[in-house]
Amino acid sequence: MKKFLLMMVAITSLLAPTLASAANSPSEKSTLTEIKERGTLRVGLSTFVPWAMRDKQGELIGFEVDVARRLAKDAGLKVEFIPTAWDGIIPALLAGKFDVIIGGMSITPERNMSVLFTTPYAHSGVQLAANRDIAGGKTTLDDFNKRSVTLAVRRGAFTVQTAKKYFPKAQLRQFDDDAQAFQEVLNGNAQAVLASSPKPEQMTIQYGNKLYLPFTERLSRGSEAFAIRHGEFDLLNFFNNWILLRNEDGWLKERHDFWFTTLDWQDQVAEGQ
Secondary structure, X not given: OHHHHHHHHHHHHHHHHHHHHHHHOOOOOXXXXXXXXXXXXXXXXXXXXXXXXXXXXXXXXXXXXXXXXXXXXXXXXXXEEEEOOHHHHHHHHHOOOOOEEOOOOEOOHHHHOOOEEOOOOEEEEEEEEEEOOOOOOOOOHHHHOOOOOEEEEEOOOHHHHHHHHHOOOOEEEEEOOHHHHHHHHHOXXXXXXXXXXXXXXXXXXXOOOOEEOOOOOOOEEEEEOOEEOOOOHHHHHHHHHHHHHHHHOOHHHHHHHHHHHOOOOHHHEOOOO
């Protein structure tokens, strides 16, 4: 026992300088601390109408832009937007190119393996828009789940899976982009089109004499959240509390409704978006 105690004393003596050095060395700064010292919140996003887009003066506008600017203002910070291609936005976050992704990113288990998500601040999903003339006033899922019904969808999109889930009997016509799918319905060659919100809602506003929304509820519901790097729990707490406050006072809903249920902003947008 005595030999064991002497051995432990010797080991402790050898380790003491190392332990003392580790205890006295400054710990790595958290991202939240860096943001406060920098005075600027760096936000990664991609341009998708109406999440984020360019106005006629070349400035960024959209729901995400409003969210990021209000978040920074509430915290007494400036905001710097860093537009990034969607397929590279998570790698860019992990590489430290920006502090947070505020870009309409839906929570998925696969993405959660790479990033930490906040609580949702918005909800999207898949909706169906139908042709007033040839859909014949159909208003139920069963009405569209018939062999006589043709649905237009974008090839390779999640909407294909949604169409097969809810309307397995219907005929599917797949197109390279949403614009072609909607045109097929506007031309009367398909009874309805499935697309991610807010496209169906906005198209029914724009073409109210030709299109209508048969369902009040979306066929699927997505939850969008901020994405940050794993381990940044102080930053997560800050963002979650901000989302809570802006949900409670109705600001997030008001901004979301403006960008997603109206076209009041359309004349601001640069052509080609």
